[in-house]
Amino acid sequence: MAEKGKLSKTARASTHFGSGTKQVVIEHDSTRGKVFTEVKNSLKESGVGFKNVSSSHPILVNKGEFDKAWEVIKGVLVDDGRYNVESENPGEVVIVENTNRQPAKMVIKESPFTWYKTA
Numbered sequence: 323m324a325e326k327g328k329l330s331k332t333a334r335a336s337t338h339f340g341s342g343t344k345q346v347v348i349e350h351d352s353t354r355g356k357v358f359t360e361v362k363n364s365l366k367e368s369g370v371g372f373k374n375v376s377s378s379h380p381i382l383v384n385k386g387e388f389d390k391a392w393e394v395i396k397g398v399l400v401d402d403g404r405y406n407v408e409s410e411n412p413g414e415v416v417i418v419e420n421t422n423r424q425p426a427k428m429v430i431k432e433s434p435f436t437w438y439k440t441a
Contacts, residue, residue, distance in 0.1 A: 354426045357404070361395055361428070368394045373433065380429035388413055388432035395430060
């Protein structure tokens, strides 16, 4: 059970009501969540515009910035051996976690639009 004042993995309301002055902290328990946050931060730092709902949805990169985004993600995940490239097509790459247990997949796609913020 989560400590009072913190959100558990399932974010049950009973664990964070009445937390008083404690700050609510969302913890990333899964590898997928940590990697997802790491990729998002790397893309923001490099100035690549992208849109993403969650770690289970594709990362949509601004039109014309796909190559730059792929180089950033490749440097963070593929070059150090944590992920392998499953398929690489123009405007879309699928990478898979390098593990025996249920491997996580990440899809990076080029959006037909350029409206996503880079900051």
